[in-house]
Amino acid sequence: MTAEASGMRALIESNAREAADLVGELTLLLDHAARETHDLPAARMVTRRLSDRLGQVVMLERLARSGGIRPDAWSPIELMEELEHEAVSLAGAQIGIDVRAPDLVPQFWFFDRELVGMALRNALHSALVHASSAVTLEFRMSDGYLGFGIQDDAGSFPDELVLNAPLRAERGECNGNSLGVHFARLVAASHANRERRGRIELANRHGGGTCFTLWLP
Amino acid sequence: MPMDLNRSRTLVVDDHPGMLASLSRALEACGIRSPHAVRSAREAVARLRNMRYDIVLADFDLGAGPDGQQLLEYCRNEHLLTPTAVFIMVTAERAYDRVMSAAELAPDDYLVKPFTEEALRLRLVRALERKKALAVIHELRALGRHEDLLQACDRLIGAEPRFAFDLARTKGDALIALARYDEAQAVFEQVLQTRAIPWARLGVARALEGLRRYAEARSVLTELLADAPEYLAAYDELSRLHGRCDNDDDAKAVLQMALEVSPNAVHRHKAIGELALRVHDLETAEAAYGAVVRKSRHGFAPNPDDHLTLSRIYMDRSKYPQALDALAEAKRTFPGAAAVQASASAIESLVHSKAESPRDARRALDEALAAAHSAGVALAQDITLDLAQACYMNKREAEGASLVQRLVSNNHEDSRLIEDVRRMYREIDREEQGETLVERCVDNAVSINNEGVARAKNGDLEGAIELLEEAARTMPDNAHIVMNAAHALISHMQIHGLQADKHERVESYLQRVRLRHPEHPKYLQVTELHRQFLQAAQAAA
Numbered sequence: 001m002t003a004e005a006s007g008m009r010a011l012i013e014s015n016a017r018e019a020a021d022l023v024g025e026l027t028l029l030l031d032h033a034a035r036e037t038h039d040l041p042a043a044r045m046v047t048r049r050l051s052d053r054l055g056q057v058v059m060l061e062r063l064a065r066s067g068g069i070r071p072d073a074w075s076p077i078e079l080m081e082e083l084e085h086e087a088v089s090l091a092g093a094q095i096g097i098d099v100r101a102p103d104l105v106p107q108f109w110f111f112d113r114e115l116v117g118m119a120l121r122n123a124l125h126s127a128l129v130h131a132s133s134a135v136t137l138e139f140r141m142s143d144g145y146l147g148f149g150i151q152d153d154a155g156s157f158p159d160e161l162v163l164n165a166p167l168r169a170e171r172g173e174c175n176g177n178s179l180g181v182h183f184a185r186l187v188a189a190s191h192a193n194r195e196r197r198g199r200i201e202l203a204n205r206h207g208g209g210t211c212f213t214l215w216l217p
Numbered sequence: 218m219p220m221d222l223n224r225s226r227t228l229v230v231d232d233h234p235g236m237l238a239s240l241s242r243a244l245e246a247c248g249i250r251s252p253h254a255v256r257s258a259r260e261a262v263a264r265l266r267n268m269r270y271d272i273v274l275a276d277f278d279l280g281a282g283p284d285g286q287q288l289l290e291y292c293r294n295e296h297l298l299t300p301t302a303v304f305i306m307v308t309a310e311r312a313y314d315r316v317m318s319a320a321e322l323a324p325d326d327y328l329v330k331p332f333t334e335e336a337l338r339l340r341l342v343r344a345l346e347r348k349k350a351l352a353v354i355h356e357l358r359a360l361g362r363h364e365d366l367l368q369a370c371d372r373l374i375g376a377e378p379r380f381a382f383d384l385a386r387t388k389g390d391a392l393i394a395l396a397r398y399d400e401a402q403a404v405f406e407q408v409l410q411t412r413a414i415p416w417a418r419l420g421v422a423r424a425l426e427g428l429r430r431y432a433e434a435r436s437v438l439t440e441l442l443a444d445a446p447e448y449l450a451a452y453d454e455l456s457r458l459h460g461r462c463d464n465d466d467d468a469k470a471v472l473q474m475a476l477e478v479s480p481n482a483v484h485r486h487k488a489i490g491e492l493a494l495r496v497h498d499l500e501t502a503e504a505a506y507g508a509v510v511r512k513s514r515h516g517f518a519p520n521p522d523d524h525l526t527l528s529r530i531y532m533d534r535s536k537y538p539q540a541l542d543a544l545a546e547a548k549r550t551f552p553g554a555a556a557v558q559a560s561a562s563a564i565e566s567l568v569h570s571k572a573e574s575p576r577d578a579r580r581a582l583d584e585a586l587a588a589a590h591s592a593g594v595a596l597a598q599d600i601t602l603d604l605a606q607a608c609y610m611n612k613r614e615a616e617g618a619s620l621v622q623r624l625v626s627n628n629h630e631d632s633r634l635i636e637d638v639r640r641m642y643r644e645i646d647r648e649e650q651g652e653t654l655v656e657r658c659v660d661n662a663v664s665i666n667n668e669g670v671a672r673a674k675n676g677d678l679e680g681a682i683e684l685l686e687e688a689a690r691t692m693p694d695n696a697h698i699v700m701n702a703a704h705a706l707i708s709h710m711q712i713h714g715l716q717a718d719k720h721e722r723v724e725s726y727l728q729r730v731r732l733r734h735p736e737h738p739k740y741l742q743v744t745e746l747h748r749q750f751l752q753a754a755q756a757a758a
Binding site for chain 1: 309329331333335336339343378379381382411412414415416445446447
């Protein structure tokens with residue numbers, strides 16, 4: 001098995017393990033929520049994260065097959081709209097959702113809607129878990145790339161994630177945020193246009209909070 | 218503008234009761250009142266025949282029976298959906314490529330499980346908006362009005378730039394349907410300048426095929442499949458291309474690769490079966506048609522021809538009990554279809570002859586001829602040949618010869634059929650007799666056609682019309698002759714003006730050939746001639 005295949009296999013297994021943990025957490029939460037309805041929002045968030053992990057298992061298998069990406073012309077505005085609705089639905093009253101877009105967001109961009117959607121939902125769910133009062137969704141345009149950005153206002157990325165460290169997944173050491181980040185890296189990198197390839201950017205904000213951007217060529 | 222979902226009539230289809238209830242609740246949460254819920258594709262069709270729905274939400278995997286994609290294709294082919302109705306497919310990730318088929322048979326959108334209520338609502342609203350904005354496109358495409366479709370696309374590209382790529386794809390497909398391959402290639406290549414989208418690459422390949430640049434088309438498809446090995450439409454196209462170039466082994470191999478991606482696609486098993494039969498690979502043909510019959514049992518419209526073909530394959534492999542079983546199943550499955558009863562009885566007669574049961578052979582032949590004559594049914598070529606062979610084997614030579622004469626006269630250019638006829642005569646040790654009959658029929662058709670064309674070229678259009686229309690009457694399935702009759706009529710009208718009776722006959726001839734030989738080069742040529750004539754006549758009016 002090649003190193004790439006081994007790394008992919010390890011990522012898949014990590015996702016499956018995390019999914020099992022989340023099922024356990026969800027089971028207990030729902031039992032409690034049957035008595036205490038204020039736990040329902042938390043239960044919903046756990047189901048989203050569980051969906052993320054299970055969805056990623058399937059999509060990682062697709063990415064591992066050659067030609068697994070299926071780009072077509074999609075509206076980035078519609079995708080962002082779906083994310084915004086998801087964010088508002090999960091945020092409740094505690095967290096404000098803001099959407100920013102430059103004047104000229106293109107009508108079309110070329111990407112695999114399911115893969116990119118999954119990567120962005122991962123990032124959004126992570127932001128919602130960690131945010132204290134605000135999550136921002138935004139578009140960016142730079143040098144022929146379209147960027148989907150998600151910011152929160154609390155917590156921080158570990159340094160090695162920000163510095164684009166070698167894949168810890170190869171050793172099966174990924175969980176939580178790092179799984180989502182590694183998945184997003186793979187998704188971004190699988191989008192290519194001529195000599196250009198997608199990428200992600202992670203940054204810790206001054207005063208607290210994180211900024212995640214997925215750039216597509 | 219938000220879509221008013223609570224006025225939408227919605228049908229939801231899922232075989233899993235829990236998921237069906239959840240989907241129904243989710244639709245209600247989106248504002249849809251009282252969606253109708255069914256658990257199978259067949260129940261869905263029953264509902265769709267009684268009501269025009271605005272929204273159909275169907276799971277791809279519907280257990281035993283037709284799947285969601287088969288349901289969609291059946292609905293489109295049977296016109297059970299209005300031009301503005303949307304069909305959303307719910308699918309697990311793995312089933313995605315079985316969902317994304319040819320554009321005209323694709324769902325309006327899909328949802329990959331798991332999804333949220335909000336995602337469902339947004340996709341529904343957008344699909345309805347898109348469908349409404351492009352309603353005229355869907356209507357024209359369903360009617361096959363490709364010229365009007367092109368004009369509509371050009372109008373809408375300016376008015377609705379958000380649908381530019383959908384419209385470009387539609388335009389390219391319409392140009393291919395009109396055999397305007399150069400223009401189609403240009404449309405798809407313009408899309409490719411923006412990005413290498415698989416459907417645009419496929420479109421270029423189809424255009425190149427139309428331009429007979431087969432090697433280039435093969436190259437495009439091979440590269441496409443290397444980049445997108447789950448793009449099933451590309452396998453189908455590449456297989457067809459190989460078949461067109463008489464590379465049947467390569468055609469079969471490509472389809473086998475596609476079956477590895479999507480093993481339940483009945484049409485691919487059938488295509489392999491057809492290719493195998495062409496090269497007399499009966500073992501492969503038996504496996505392929507066996508799969509077709511098995512998998513079609515739960516489909517909407519099992520095809521009796523598949524049962525008959527399978528029975529013939531069994532017969533050719535001397536598996537007589539299996540052949541009789543397949544014929545019995547065909548008769549049971551299609552009890553009211555006279556053509557099926559006649560065809561099955563014809564093959565049954567042959568089976569009994571080969572199994573040396575002459576009494577059963579004669580009985581079955583009598584049943585076949587009676588069914589064919591009394592119902593006035595037109596039998597398929599291979600069945601006609603079977604019936605002819607059965608006649609010869611039961612010493613009814615005049616009837617056998619008459620059947621062969623009709624068959625060859627109507628298909629004098631079909632070298633494969635002619636070869637099948639010759640093979641049949643070899644099998645019954647009447648090679649010379651068969652050759653004489655075949656030559657006479659072919660020569661007759663050719664000489665009549667040539668005489669008709671000569672008369673037309675010499676200015677005797679009335680004479681050409683008389684001769685060719687009489688030939689079209691006696692050889693009604695001969696596409697070349699029928700189209701030359703239409704051609705002569707159009708030439709006459711080009712000189713003498715549009716005449717209602719002649720125009721009606723032209724349309725009737727075109728319709729006849731379109732049904733059975735839509736890709737015949739003469740049909741395409743005369744169709745274009747007819748279009749130009751009508752355009753000129755309209756301009757002059």
